[in-house]
Structures are given as structure tokens and as C-alpha cells.
Amino acid sequence: MGLSLGIACAVTVMLVFALVITFSLFQKYLRRFYGFQEVDPAGRRKRSLSSKLKDMQSFFGLNQTGNLDSYTLAVMQTPRCGVPDVHDYVHSQGNRWTKNVLTYRYTSDLPASTVDSLIASALDMWAKVSPLRFIRSFSQQADIMVEFGSNEHGDSFPFDGPKGTLAHAFDPGEGIGGDGTSHQMLPVTCLSPTPGFNLYLVAAHEFGHALGLRHSQNPESLMYPTYRARKTHNLLSSEDIMNINVIYGMLSWSYPFKPWYAGSYFPMAVKEKCSPGLSFDSVTTLGEAIFFFKGGYLWIKHNNKNDVKEGPIYNFMPKISSKIDAAYWLPQRSAAYLISGSSYWTVKGSQVKGRDKNISSFGFPAWVQQVDAAAHIHRTVHTLFFTQHLYWKYNEHRKAMEDSYPRNISDDFPGINKPISAAVYKHGFLHLFLGAEVCKYDIKRKKVVGVNKANSWLGC
Numbered sequence: 001m002g003l004s005l006g007i008a009c010a011v012t013v014m015l016v017f018a019l020v021i022t023f024s025l026f027q028k029y030l031r032r033f034y035g036f037q038e039v040d041p042a043g044r045r046k047r048s049l050s051s052k053l054k055d056m057q058s059f060f061g062l063n064q065t066g067n068l069d070s071y072t073l074a075v076m077q078t079p080r081c082g083v084p085d086v087h088d089y090v091h092s093q094g095n096r097w098t099k100n101v102l103t104y105r106y107t108s109d110l111p112a113s114t115v116d117s118l119i120a121s122a123l124d125m126w127a128k129v130s131p132l133r134f135i136r137s138f139s140q141q142a143d144i145m146v147e148f149g150s151n152e153h154g155d156s157f158p159f160d161g162p163k164g165t166l167a168h169a170f171d172p173g174e175g176i177g178g179d180g181t182s183h184q185m186l187p188v189t190c191l192s193p194t195p196g197f198n199l200y201l202v203a204a205h206e207f208g209h210a211l212g213l214r215h216s217q218n219p220e221s222l223m224y225p226t227y228r229a230r231k232t233h234n235l236l237s238s239e240d241i242m243n244i245n246v247i248y249g250m251l252s253w254s255y256p257f258k259p260w261y262a263g264s265y266f267p268m269a270v271k272e273k274c275s276p277g278l279s280f281d282s283v284t285t286l287g288e289a290i291f292f293f294k295g296g297y298l299w300i301k302h303n304n305k306n307d308v309k310e311g312p313i314y315n316f317m318p319k320i321s322s323k324i325d326a327a328y329w330l331p332q333r334s335a336a337y338l339i340s341g342s343s344y345w346t347v348k349g350s351q352v353k354g355r356d357k358n359i360s361s362f363g364f365p366a367w368v369q370q371v372d373a374a375a376h377i378h379r380t381v382h383t384l385f386f387t388q389h390l391y392w393k394y395n396e397h398r399k400a401m402e403d404s405y406p407r408n409i410s411d412d413f414p415g416i417n418k419p420i421s422a423a424v425y426k427h428g429f430l431h432l433f434l435g436a437e438v439c440k441y442d443i444k445r446k447k448v449v450g451v452n453k454a455n456s457w458l459g460c
Contacts (some may be wrong), residue, residue, distance in 0.1 A: 105145035274460035284327035363401035375423035
């Protein structure tokens, strides 16, 4: 009896210990990668742990239960990059280099024969799809500093073993910005899929951050946050190439890949873009850029940057010759949907895919011949379609309209009393463009929390 009781107590203690370790991992993960804080510096209670967990589940395309299920725990235990998934980098001094020729140097106790060609090849991969050039520096100074460390290594972002953080990097900028660090204690297998972690894959991902790229929700992207064994041939996805081109422009000479939005060089700025009466037909995020459509014209603005590329839509998308009435981006599929009248196109990666389709495939009745605006709410996997005074809610998982829709816009969006011409969901808010104005709308509170000029989004 005593022996059985002792064994039972020991098992109970082990289970409690395991639960404590799991909960500690859970909190640590959300703090580091999703900015979880129980209270803010002023002592006010912040968003709940469950709410932050839903953010993480949404990012990885998991069921947003807010509970720590086995699928969520498995993702948390997957080796990954140390850069946060949804927040700006801690040492953020801008996310673009202002020059195209960058120097790099590295310090390592690893054999030079192991590191030299891998670092150069990982940088050259980005050079092949952009105007960037990388030159190795043998002095103490360089734009990109690569270090190999383990555990606590002097930058307040410790590594935590082979099943935790593999590496991290910082945004472009002076000082620590642009620097990348890799985990030296990991078993390195150079260009080999056998056990261990491929230093080339890890370095290529971190250099993406050092050039200004954020994490992608697309598992095929090199910038996906968790480590995946990949073939090193044609490592960059079309989304990766698109995003680096949006930041730095395209190659000035021929290369096998040509992004669909590159087209001819952009014309001179249109003076009317800062006209106080400017409105947009549609607005959507697409990768790390925001696309603004007006008539047959398009502006492309990289996140948080003032430089705007612009030109006729056909320069960027030769297959499309009509104006775009509504558009939205679905990050889980790395696809954009561009709607014109009763037709729509799917833009996936680098190309307009196939022929145009009828919007009836979304589940619209025959009397709906045009959509005024669309926005995808990634936290709920729903897309909202606005048409005249009604709106529809489309479930992207089930690929069907939700029951009891359409509903009146005025009933569910109090404060919106003008026709909606464009919409986009960004930074947790629904931004509704009403002619020359844009309303920042809090969906949970059903309240307009800010109003601005539409062209303020173009830096005007």
C-alpha cells in the first residue's frame, strides 16, 4: 500500500512538474514572439494570455481556440527564428537600407571552409533577385555583422538549445541594426538534409531580416518563422522575391524571374495623388506592400515607407485592363483577389493565375453584379464584402457565405453613414475608405476611433 501510494505521489509530482514547464514555455513564447504582457508600464492590464494565443494560432493557420492544444504546443516546440512574428523588431531604426552596395563581415570559431562559401552564397541568393550587392569586409566595420554565439551572447536575446531559437537578426540601420547571429551549438550540416540544421537555410532567412523583411505566414516562404528542411535549389518563393523587390526595386538586367508588378519602369509622380479630394476604388495589402487602385492607375507603398511606386495598372499586371472595384489579400494562401464588376482574378505569388472568374463562385446571388469593397479579417478567417448598403461575411475555410447574410451596414457598423469605396484590415482595425476620407473602425467596440484623409496613406 505504502509503495503504491509513493509511486502515485511520484507520478503526480512528475505531472505537475511537466505542466509547470509547459506553462512556462507557453508564457515565454508569447512574451517573446507576440508581445504578451500582463500589465503595461502604467500598471494597466493588457490583453489576456488567451487573446495573444489566438494571435499566434491565427498566424500559423491553427484553430483559434485560445487554448493550448497539442497542435499549438507542437508549433511552439518547433525550432525557429528569434525575431517576433507580429511586432516590429526591438532594435528598429527603419526597415530599408538606403544604399544597394552593402558590406558584411563575420566572426566565427567554425572552420573557414565551412562558413566562407555558405555566408557568401546565402547573400548572393538575395543579390540574384534584387539590385543589392554584397562585399566582404576584412576591417572591423561592416553594414552586416554576422556572429556565431550560444546561450547568453551579449545582445539580450539568448539562445535556448536545439529545439528553441536557432538564430535572430535585426532591422537595417546603424549599430546593431542589420546584424545577424546564429547558434553555434547546433549541429551544422552544410547543404545536407541529414540530421542537424542547415546553416545555409538559417543564414539566408536571417539575412532576409537584415534586409528588412518580416516573417511570412506562407509555409513555402523562406521567411516562415519555423525551421523547415528545404531543397536549397530555388530557395526563395515568389512571395520572397516580390517583397524584396517592393523594398529595393527590381534587377536592372534580365533574370529568369520577373515579378508581375515590375512591368516597365514607373512613370513620373502623378500630381493629383495629394489632391485633398482623392479617393480610391480599392485598397489591399499584398505581402509587405499596400496597393491603391484608382481608375486604371495603381500606387504601391511599402509598409511604413514614404517612397511610392506608381503607374498604369497594365504596367504591373498586363492581363488586367479594367479598373479594380475591390481587392483583398489572403496571407494563408499567399494570394490576392482583385474584383472588377462581376469578375475577379487570383494573383498568387508572382502571377495572375488563369482566367478571370465570376463572383458568383463566392456565393453571391445573381443580382449582385459588383462589389464596392472587400477586406479579409485574418483573426476570424472571414472576408467582408461590401455592396451598396449591404455587407456579406465569407468563410475562407469553408469557402461559403455565412448564414443570415447579407446584413445592413448601418446595423452593424454604427457611425458609417456614407458609401464604402474601399476597405482594408490592418493592425487590428478595419479601415473603411469613404470617398476622400478613411475611418479607422474598431470592430469589437463597433465604433469609429479615428478619421483621416484617404491620401494620408500615400504620405500626403
